[in-house]
Amino acid sequence: MSTTAVTAPVRNYRGRFAPSPSGPLHFGSLVAAVGSYLDAKSNQGSWLVRIEDIDTTRVVEGAANDILTTLEAYGLHWDEEVVYQTQRHDLYAHTLDKLKNQQLIYACHCSRKQIKALGGIYQGHCRHLNHSQAHSALRLIQQHPIYQYHDLIQGQVSVTRDLAHEDYLIKRSDGLFAYQLVVVADDIEQGITHVVRGADLLEPTARQLSLFKQLNNAAPQYAHLPLAVAKPGFKLSKQNYAPAIVKDNPKPALLSAFEFLGLAPQPALVELSIDKMLSWAIDNYSLEKVPKVAEIQISQNSHSQSPLFTHLNK
Structure with missing residues (x-):
């Protein structure tokens, strides 16, 4: 039975996932992608993808296309043309x-x-x-x-x-x-109403809110997901050589992302198609289910492909 929240969908919801093409997507970036996607779709909104390649010194050749291919492999299809910061x-x-x-x-x-x-x-x-x-x-x-x-x-x-x-x-x-x-100029121009991303950006958000005020524009609402960390204070990241998620067998990682976000999926969910897995997640998702912590530690269970999660305090 669905446990969908009874709150009404947000009208004219516009969300986005904005990866930097400095390497392939890892589990932490998958959580951000899935979290932002589910929040948009559960509110009957639009989900946009923006490639944040403005810092050309960190761009890895081919990474942007690899990220988009990975998102498609996980059934995360964007609703409008992909935006590249270097073209803006x-x-x-x-x-x-x-x-x-x-x-x-x-x-x-x-x-x-x-x-x-x-x-x-x-x-x-x-x-x-x-x-x-x-x-x-x-x-x-x-x-x-x-x-x-x-x-x-x-x-x-x-x-x-x-x-x-x-x-x-x-x-x-x-x-x-x-x-x-x-990032503020992009969110204004794209009409972004909600930003769902990792808790490593909690402090920069304060600056972005101030810049929205300075430019006399309404700011989006922010929801910062717990970070996936290998140990306290050590987030999974491209700079820390976090392993890339696979494209040829996406279901286990997708199921783990659902679990990370508090959806409590049954293991049998992987027997469904990717689209049906995502439909189930959309029906069962709510922000209230996401753990209210800044970090969740990931450790691999030697007897299973699925990671184990330990919630860490703020």
Whole structure:
């Protein structure tokens, strides 16, 4: 019998999955993809895919196509044309110009090493030095510090005062637009209403909320899924060489993703087709079932292909 939540679907729901093409999808990224997909589909909404390739220094050749092929193998089909950040520089330049017109941009010559030596939070050293903006990193004067916000999974999220007030980078010294700027510009342009992603982005969300305010746009609602970790504080990631999920036998990993998200699937579910597995998950999914923890530790059961999960406190 279905245990679908009785809450009505969100009207005009638009969600997205936004991987970086720095390597193949691993189990942690599969959880984010499945979680965002189920949340969109259970609300009768649209699910978009955006390839976040703005940081070209981290892009691995062929990774974007591999990610899309993997999503299709897992039955996760997107509803609109895939967007690539490297094809949207005009949008980011226009957004930057809006902030420049508000006289909220200044050039910064401080190195990462210098900022790290001062505690890791930029202290506004260059704000009044009037450096030329040509060939410089650009920072945004923080006008709307966010100290707390409500997350649909993690509850009340707080950030430090120093982080909330930091003038963060919106364009790098190498000329690349910074993540905080482009992700907000993309979400505005694509009309994203809900962002379901990993809890490693809880702190950056505070900055993104402040930028939505600065640009006078409504922000999406955020739901940060628990991170899949090999041990406390050590998330599965491409940088940590997490193994890629397989394309030729997707059902076991898909079942494990359902379990990770709190759906309590029966092992016999793998006997169904991929589409029917996803239909079952859509019918049984709700945000309330997702574990309210920041991390879930994964360990492999030597007697089974399925991983074991240990919920970790926030």
